[in-house]
Amino acid sequence: MNNDTLERRYRTLLRSYPAGYRRERADELLEILIGEAAHRRWPQPRQAAALVRGGLRVRAGSAAGRPKVVLLWQGMHLAAMGLLALGALKTIFILAAALTHGGGDLLRPVLHEHGPALALGIAAFAALALDRQRLATGLVLAAIAAQAVVPDYPYGHGMPQWWAAVVAAPLVIAGLRRPADVPRVGPRTAVAVSVSVLALVLVLGLARIEQLAFDDDATPTWLVVAKIATAAAFLWVATADRRMLIAVAPMFVLMTLAQITFDGLRTDLPRVDAMASVALGVAIAAGMVAAAQWRHVRL
Amino acid sequence: MRSSSRGSLREPSYFVLAALLDGRLHGYAVIKRVEELSGGRVKLAAGSLYSVVDRLLGEGLIVADGEEIINGRARRYYRLTEEGRAVLTEAADRLAEAARVVHARLLDSLFPPSAGAQFSWRTSPA
Incomplete structure (x- = not known):
């Protein structure tokens, strides 16, 4: 199934986010990512880059209270x-x-x-x-x-x-x-x-x-x-x-x-x-x- | 009030709050609504949306409001809080005031009031 393959690839990219954040948000992120990329087998390069950078930002504390x-x-x-x-x-x-x-x-x-x-x-x-x-x-x-x-x-x-x-x-x-x-x-x-x-x-x-x-x-x-x-x-x-x-x-x-x-x-x-x-x-x-x-x- | 001491809203936050004015929405619906409300100008990527959502949740301007399982994945809904509504109103008022000032000056530059004129478009006749 294309969607399964795409979801697996997105899940790999989502590993740039910390584990705790992934547990909280992975489903929501996947729904949006797959919703926007219907019928594709691979994530778009720009989207992939944005996801990795988003994960790095969260790792650096952007989602923290302070x-x-x-x-x-x-x-x-x-x-x-x-x-x-x-x-x-x-x-x-x-x-x-x-x-x-x-x-x-x-x-x-x-x-x-x-x-x-x-x-x-x-x-x-x-x-x-x-x-x-x-x-x-x-x-x-x-x-x-x-x-x-x-x-x-x-x-x-x-x-x-x-x-x-x-x-x-x-x-x-x-x-x-x-x-x-x-x-x-x-x-x-x-x-x-x-x-x-x-x-x-x-x-x-x-x-x-x-x-x-x-x-x-x-x-x-x-x-x-x-x-x-x-x-x-x-x-x-x-x-x-x-x-x-x-x-x-x-x-x-x-x-x-x-x-x-x-x-x-x-x-x-x-x-x-x-x-x-x-x-x-x-x-x-x-x-x-x-x-x-x-x-x-x-x- | 807390909002008065807070800095201005950035455009994505402004439109995310605006998207939630009509009621609770899940993430994907927020993205679509933001794009629609901004006339296609603000297109949030998934990661950017949740960066905004995290900040708004942290400030108590929105809250999570229910969850359902769709296609085996948890879908979470968000809604505006009273404080979120107040901050959005304040931001909208500020933008409207800023726009009013510029429009007034633009009209003045297009139709400069002549010396001794009794009427200006901005003021009622005496």
Whole structure:
């Protein structure tokens, strides 16, 4: 039956909505969707896109009593996870580079210096994914302490991973005071958003990994295409689920802190473009919260 | 009154409330009625409708009013509350007043009152 096939396809698209919302609204939505698409076998592309974005908006709290509050608190939670994920990934990259260039002899001291903070950072990320806020707070603070006692690692403070736990800590601590009416972020959503934010930061080159991967100055065409496609895909999703924009904002702060510290070690002069990226990060976060407030005030 | 402190209604919300003036409707009927009332200008997608419905429910301007099973799926009806009716009336009055001001100025620009005229279309003769 065409209608059964169409209904099954719509039900797949409706999975972009949270489970609780689907239980409440799926039948009503299906009645409208199937009523408007009689004799079709596939959902219209525009309608499918609108449904996915609608589901993402609901996930970001648009149907909550206080959308701005949900957006802010869940955005902060996801921002902390993104920071910890980026910190861990950068450290793993350093370990891999040490192993590649110096073998076990170079890996051991690097692991000794970075291993404890890496393990604690990953554990804090997992605790946040499982919504164990108190445990995550303890682990983040322990990670900061662990990296603080590392003696004289060259340019240690100039590395984003050093700052990841430091920038994440206030966000994690603030999460202890999350209002009761703000639901937890599900573990799968939390990990998916963290991976998306991480992909954006890495592919756009904010984390400067590709500069290490490609020795020549010329950026390959495929990388330019990948950057544009990633940025477009991220914006398409993040303008619906605006928690992602809040989650990505502290990355700019992280990179700036690392850049300023790194430059400070060499020249004592922070770069002007580094400060601009902080302003951009703050503007993104503030803009998202203001937009949520405006949508809420205007019915 | 709560409505006086609330911001203005956006067009989809305005027409959803207007669609419910004649009585309770289910989602699909609301979409059709909104399109009809707005002269085809406001076409709500399913997700957009329920985004509006959720906000209006949250503000107490509409309520769910009964449910029936059609083709194995639950069909829910919505109706306007007294507060919803008051907010819609206030919004309609505001739009009518705004329209009146513009129409008056448009007529003034088309037929400027001459100096010393005893009569303006807006005022009764003395």
